[in-house]
Amino acid sequence: xxxxxxSKCLADFKLAMLNAKTDVxxxxxxxxxxxxxxxxxxxxxxxxxxxxxxxxxxxxxxxxKKEDTQKKNICAYFSIGPDIISFSKExxxxxxxxxxxxxxxxxxxxxxxxxxxxxNYSHIVKFIILLVKxxxxxxxxxxxxxxxxTLDADDQSGNKDIVEIYKSVGFYVAGKSFELxxxxxxxxx
Numbered sequence: 001x002x003x004x005x006x007s008k009c010l011a012d013f014k015l016a017m018l019n020a021k022t023d024v025x026x027x028x029x030x031x032x033x034x035x036x037x038x039x040x041x042x043x044x045x046x047x048x049x050x051x052x053x054x055x056x057x058x059x060x061x062x063x064x065k066k067e068d069t070q071k072k073n074i075c076a077y078f079s080i081g082p083d084i085i086s087f088s089k090e091x092x093x094x095x096x097x098x099x100x101x102x103x104x105x106x107x108x109x110x111x112x113x114x115x116x117x118x119x120n121y122s123h124i125v126k127f128i129i130l131l132v133k134x135x136x137x138x139x140x141x142x143x144x145x146x147x148x149x150t151l152d153a154d155d156q157s158g159n160k161d162i163v164e165i166y167k168s169v170g171f172y173v174a175g176k177s178f179e180l181x182x183x184x185x186x187x188x189x
Contacts, residue, residue: 003122007130015131016071018049018060027074027114031158034112038062038077049079049110057081058109063131075121076113078128080135083107083150085184091174093186105148105184106136112158126169133187147187152180 006013018024018038024047029035038060040047052058058081062074083105087096096103113124121127129149136146151171153163156179163173163181171183 004120005123006121006127007123010127010130012066013063013075014066015061015063018047018053018062018077020050022062023072024062024074026072027077029112030115030118031112033157034110037079037110037112038074049077052079052081052109058107060110061131061135063128073116074114075117076124076128077110078108078112078132079110080106080108080132083148085148085150085174088175091184093184095186103148104144104146105150106132106146108132108149108151111151125165129169129185136187149185149187150174151183152177153183154180156180 016022024038024040027035027038036048038047038049040050049058049060053060058079060077060079062071063076064071064073065075085091085103085105087101087103111125111128113121118124132149136149151166153166153171153173155162159165163183166183167173169185170189171185173181174184175182
């Protein structure tokens with residue numbers, strides 16, 4: 001069976017913010033730490049995603065199929081928060097003038113899909129990046145100019161090919177962050 005290209009059925013999905021009342025018990029990622037991040041009954045005993053929210057570090061958005069009115073089956077999620085890029089000679093894009101040393105960004109702290117969603121759909125990372133771009137354009141850029149999305153590509157605890165997957169949607173490696181590739185995406189490119 002071939003997978004469905006999720007980018008061809010964007011209207012079939014909706015976003016909701018994670019909160020303490022959200023039922024996340026049905027969410028299982030292929031990689032345990034990404035299941036545990038949103039699940040309060042995980043091995044840590046609390047939801048790290050809710051802790052990030054409580055302390056103003058990041059907001060977590062859940063993706064559901066629109067037909068799932070009870071919000072029982074999370075397809076995927078992403079957690080975003082503020083970041084700042086320090087430009088250096090090595091990571092400076094061509095379109096950033098030399099007198100600009102830093103830029104604000106939105107960082108994707110965590111991004112994961114459920115096992116079922118990943119088995120049935122393709123281009124999930126591209127889909128989630130599109131959702132993050134839309135959040136930036138529709139909400140954040142009304143009061144604050146954000147041009148970049150950043151992330152640490154976890155090829156150690158997650159998908160071994162994740163750096164190449166992120167590159168395929170427009171990210172580039174700008175250095176290292178805690179032994180992971182620190183990647184940047186220009187939302188206007």
